[in-house]
Amino acid sequence: MSTWRTRIEPFTRPLFFVWSRLTRGKTLGVRGVAVDAGGRVLLVKHTYLPGWWLPGGGVDKGETTQDAVVRELKEEAGLIARTPPRLISIHSNERFFPGDHVLVFRIDAFDLGERSSEGEIAEIGWFHPAVLPEDVNRGTRARLAEIFDEVQTDTNW
Template sequence: MEDWKRLVEPYTRPLFFAHSRMTRGKTLGVRGLVVEDERRVLLIEHTYLEGWWLPGGGVDAFEAAGDAVVRELREEAGIIAQETPRLLSIHSNERFFPGDHVLLYRIDRFERGELTSQGEIKNVDFFDIDALPGNINGGSLRRIQEALQGLPPDPLW
């Protein structure tokens, strides 16, 4: 039903990027690594992209990055942070969009609430770190491995 979004995304992406560049200059995004019981991580599946991803999105004008990840977690996954998110790493996302940077935050204490995203998220689920989905986004997989296995963060997303 939502496959049309994945079909049009490659064509709408340049328009989104052009708009972002005109309104933001460099772009800044956030992703949240939500960890449950030290064994399970939260992943989302968008309606417009393939695979499972760490939840997150862009930092709005006049918004702090930590506030942005809290907002994105609530909107996309219904996760209500019960602690200040901890910044784990900063990554250049040049391969996907020149000038883009992504900050990864970790949240261990949270409550589950209602999703507020309107048509953007297809699925939300927690996965055991030893049983992550086969179609997880490569950057998301690397960030999980770095954070939970103590590996040094790669500067590239």
């Protein structure tokens, strides 16, 4: 699916990186692994990036990483955590954006509500970790293999 955001992303992403570096120095992001009662994992498709991803995003100034992942899950998928997220792993995202780090949290107890983000998420889906869509982002696929297939954790995203 090609949207205007997909077409302009290659041009706007470098500007976003410059702005992030100027306002944040190092950057910190979070991703949430939400698992439903059937063992399925929540994934999202952005309007501006190809493929399926774990929901998540940047940690805002003054926000804890746990608060950030709870906020991102609510915004992107309408997921409302009932218990605190559990830290699973920490990764360097140097390959994609120098100075960036990503923390992965797991959330097992939640309710589903309405998404609060507008225009960012094209689609949400629940998938069994053994039967993922072909177009799952490489980092997402690696994190799920580490969690569900006991593959050794790679500290690089």
